[in-house]
C-alpha cells in the first residue's frame with residue numbers, strides 16, 4: 536500500500552466484450568480514473584457484436600484508453616500497487632487483448648498481476664463509493680453492502696442470483712436456463728425495430744406508455760430461483776406480429792414500423808415482465824436467506840424501473856439495496872479494480888501464464 540492511501544491502488548483493465556476500459560481505483564472503492572471506449576456505435580450497424588471486429592477495436596483503443604486514464608488521474612506508475620485484469624467470462628479474442636496488455640504492464644513495471652472474474656466485477660461495483668442506496672438519497676451516509684447479502688447480476692450474457700456470506704464467496708441460488716435478461720432486451724428491441732443495444736432503447740420507449748394494458752407472460756419457474764427469458768421472447772414475437780396486423784403493416788417489411796404509441800406500450804409490457812420476475816425472485820431470495828442487504832449489478836441494472844422497483848421493495852422490508860450508478864453497471868474497468876482489491880488482499884496473484892477463460896463461472900450451487 537502506498538502512503539496516505541486507503542488501500543492498494545490498482546490499475547484495472549476490462550476488455551471482455553465491447554468496451555475497452557482502464558481504471559485507476561484506490562482501496563476497491565475510490566475511482567481516480569475510469570475511461571471507457573465503447574464500441575456500441577460500431578456494432579450497431581450489424582445489430583450485435585461481431586467478435587473479430589470487437590477484438591481488433593480493443594487492440595486499436597487500449598493504448599489511447601490507458602493514456603486517457605493517466606491524464607484523468609493525478610497519479611503515476613510508482614503509485615500503482617498492482618494490475619488487475621478481466622480473464623473471463625467473455626469473448627476469447629477480446630479477453631486476450633486485455634490479458635496480454637495487463638501482463639506486459641505488470642511485467643515491465645514489476646507489479647503483481649491479479650486475474651478478475653468479470654461477473655465478480657459486476658458484484659463489486661456496489662463497493663465503489665459512487666454507488667447509491669436509498670439511505671444516500673435520504674441524506675444519510677453512504678451505505679456499503681453488508682453480509683450476508685444477495686447479489687443479482689443481470690447483463691447481456693449472464694443473469695444470476697447468488698448469496699454471499701463473506702467477501703469473494705458465492706453460493707449460486709439461481710441463473711437463467713436460456714437467454715440472459717440483457718439478451719432478451721436486445722432481441723425484443725430488434726423485434727420492435729429499435730436500435731442496438733435494445734435495453735436502453737426499450738427503457739426510453741416504455742417511458743412513453745400511457746395505457747399500460749399489454750401484459751406479457753412471466754416465467755416463474757416454480758419456486759426455483761432460476762430464470763427463463765426465451766418464452767418471453769417468443770411471446771413478444773407473437774404480440775408484435777398481432778400488433779403489426781392490427782396496424783395493417785406487412786409482416787415481412789422491417790421498414791414499415793409500428794406507431795410510436797404501440798411501440799411504447801409493447802416496450803412497457805415487456806419491461807414490466809422482466810422487472811417483475813427479477814425483483815420478486817431477488818426479494819424472496821433475500822428473505823429466505825435472511826440477507827442483510829441486496830446488491831444489484833450488470834448492464835441491465837442501468838434500467839431505471841428495475842433499480843427503483845428493487846430499491847423500493849427492499850426498503851419496504853428495511854433492507855439496504857446498493858446499486859451502482861448506470862455507468863458503473865455497464866462494463867467498465869473500475870469494477871474490475873474494485874474486485875481486484877479484494878482479490879489482492881486475499882493473496883490472489885496471477886502468473887504470466889494467465890489465460891482467457893471465455894466460460895469462466897462465478898459460482899456453483
Ligand code: KG4
Nearest residue numbers: 690691692717732734834835837838865866
Ligand atoms: O454488463 P454489460 O454492459 O455487458 C455484459 O457483460 O453483457 O450488459 C450489457 C447489457 C445489454 O444487453 C444491454 O441491452 C443491457 O445491458 N442494458 C440495459 C440498459 N442498459 C444496458 N437493459 C435494460 N435497460 C437499460 N437501461
Ligand code: ZN
Nearest residue numbers: 690833834866
Ligand atoms: Zn458485463
